[in-house]
Amino acid sequence: MSTARPPESSSFPPSTPSSLPVPNPTSSFWLSDLSNVLRGHRTTPDLPQTADVVIIGTGITGASAARFLTSDPRFASLFPSASSASSFSANLSRHACVLQLEAREACSGATGRNGGHLQTPLLPTAREPAVGAFELRNYHAVTAYVAAHAVDCEFRALPACHTFWNADTVAAAKAARDELSRSAPELARLVHVVAADEGDGTDELRRMRVPDARGAAVVETAASLWPYKLVAAQLVRLVRGGSVNLQTNTPVERIERAGEGAAAGAGRRLRYALRTPRGSVRARHVLLATNAYTSALVPAFADLIVPVRGQMSALLPPPGAPRLDHSYGFLGARGQPGNFDDYLVQRPFSGRDPRGQLMFGGGRGANAKSPVGVSDDGEVDEKVAEYLRESLKVTMSLGGEDDGRALKDTHMWTGIMGYSRDAHPWVGSVPGEDGMWMAAGYTGHGMPNGTLCGKAAVELLLADEAGESAKATEERLVRDDGLPPSYLISEERIRRARLQPEIAAVSGLVSSARVPIASAAKNAHAWLTVLWSKADAAGTLGYSEELKKRKTTN
Template identity: 30%
Template sequence: MGGGEVPRGFPVPNPTISYWQFPPHPIANHRTTPSLPTTTTFDYIIIGSGVSGAAAAYKLLHRDPTLSILMLEARTAASAASGRNGGHCRAGRWLNFKEYADAFGEDEAIIMEHLEEQNVLDIANFVQEHDVQCDFQDVETSDTIYTEETWAELLERSVWHGQKARDHLGLPNVVGAVTYPAHTQNPYLLVCRMLELSLEKGLNMQTNTVALTVHPLPERHEGTAKWEVQTERGTVRGKQVVLATNAYTNVLHRGIADTGFLNPGRSQVTALRPENDLSGHPAQGKSFGIDRGAGDYLVIRAPGLRGAGDIVYGGGRAISPTREMGIMDDSTINPKIEKCLKQSGPEVFGRETWGEKSVEVRDWSGITCYTPDTLPLVGEVPSENGLWASVGMNGHGMAMAMAFRSAEALVTMMTTGKEPDWFPKAFRIERAWNKPKMDVPPEGASLGPVAVPR
């Protein structure tokens, strides 16, 4: 931002480079037009190029290719949490079903579970339909349990218990595990392909362009601009604005910030390569949610992929006194969490299996956004005609695939004025101005699978 210090709340320059972002995608620094189109009134201005913004643009243009859409991205394309997670695509929020049923009713909890399952299926179908080259793999994923107390709570839903779990997964210390079909992927390449498809349909994307303010224009005549977005490169106007800004939403909208409902935090991941070759190990071709009290998770890169055999291991936030909440600097990492993550891989697999040393591939962080009830805010901002948002993904926009389906709901609302029947009422944005029915601390929240609320 002009080369000076970045004000609190905006994306910082020069963030850590994630495992997935190397090498950078050809559209990383894309600007459709050399100058910011300040004389055009766009049908939609989308702020943010992560999975929420990319999916909204794709779905809008898929419905109506004649729409004019401008996308503003503060840094490079897909440079925030969507390009920084653990590489999961799995429906793992079933672990929270009881809490959601108690808070919102069983029918609503079932709707939320169905949304997530459909979400994963939608992404898989998108990848297949468009032949997206994003290392998309069908895998068996596992929620692995390390404490008898937690296992007792889940036992009626379990699949693998005791020694059978240890043998099936090759992890020596697990008490039990629940396994089910899922996927792994390079999330950065997936989102960049969504953006490419929209660019082919006429999207104007402006990277490295920080949106500074969003405010309504005083004159609101039908067919004319209703919203103005000021950037450091100029001011643009649109009929409608979509906030796909997740952790950076508060700085752009005072009303949302004043609710205190969106709480940013920093999450962290490491990529390691064991000293020993894990080819043939039972865990090969699987992904894991690791219930060891820190919201850990891991993915093993499959044979044939770049970095085959690498372990992408994330979590560790519970060892931070602040749980990394309120931190919005992803240009650095927490060294204590770094140490924890690098020790956890050998501990989970067992030193004999892992070997005495690790090859350290990459460490990175990302800024995620949490809500008191662990659910996103989706819809039109109350009393702000034409201002929409799909934010607060709780670290699970990609891993648990909430964002893609939430974007579908948002596009339906924007184009028809109605919520789809399958949209959970618990996701409605107006609840941020009301007292939530749940209040779950984000101790296990991360750039990966959800933890069971405590």
């Protein structure tokens, strides 16, 4: 495979491989209270020389993959070195059964920089209900883990209110709800559409504190949470239990094929050499939980998973403002193109830093330059920051005391999303690379996908180690675990993805950069329903019918 280093620049055309994570990222609120166990953690002072499995990345996908791998009943028999992992003997510095590598601090990438949502929009999946059902499985898997382990992550189940600000989008949402009723009635029961001009819609929108919206989709299966704390709880259990050797601040610069004769014992060949600034590690299996940064290590995916920078804020609510009872999405809100969304949750007025911050992100229409192909989360866009501070006082009925000024932020930061060329995550074996696995490309929608996508990648890895059929394992994942077939990596899927036309969209998300049609259309919360309108109200999309036709014929 290619051994070329990723570019030093962190802003590049989408067809160019991503850079590695920059060493000086902006300060995310979610990373303001790091675990003492994980801060700068290195299970062993030195980097192990060999490993059975290396997991690259420690976000929601990487943590979940490590958890499912080490707890699987087949794990110890397939990897005998696991039985001695908990001893932390001198040998552990030479060989790790499971080695987890992170370029910066643990969970400092997209999961530690996101909007704090865990939700299943459902309406965008009406034409592929397997996706909605899988995201619902993820929601319940996370909810169950939090409850089983009493994870202190500010988890709060509450309905999601996705607001619409023009008549075309409301009509598209209603059509999607009707189609979902036909394709997956069990999912349709979890969502209802409110229209301002129908029934008591105006009153309901007022109760949800969005009185000027034209409509909304209300989804019952949603929650807000502190994402870093969810992931940190999993990683702490893993390192304390001796299940993994975690090495933070250890970026993998490139992956090469290991030379002949490299063995991990019992005749198991070490296939790959991972180069880091601290030395090299030879591994039998490599699992990439690297999302937006995937092409830095697998350049062939440069046009399939493209970095896109998003921006978030932690805003102080007006004094005396009552707490919000929903999480929110704002599709085509004031000042935003019709195909862009903003998103909002509120922290509690208790616990650490009990100021009830409004965790508000989006503002893509205000970008001074295109965020597509940008993998630098070390700076913020001041135009977007201004929008985020001012927008909620216009869009919502926040209540409380209003001094006429913009809301004050305690934190303003950016994060890098991995946009998929065909708008679906990439899960499975990297073509042409035995023993290399991937779960990445969530298009800003990793929280309701990453947990079980990580598990699916692990299932394929274990089946490979056991000598089982990859095809049979994929069929089992689809049949028994609900993995959407469209998520699985194959040469045919790659070929079809590369047939999708690329377009130059006119807005803050895409300016002169050329990106795939599905990726440009799909925003952080997967509101593909906007494409179902015959014409976009903001005039920013001219390909709705073309995409709809292609989706029905492919």
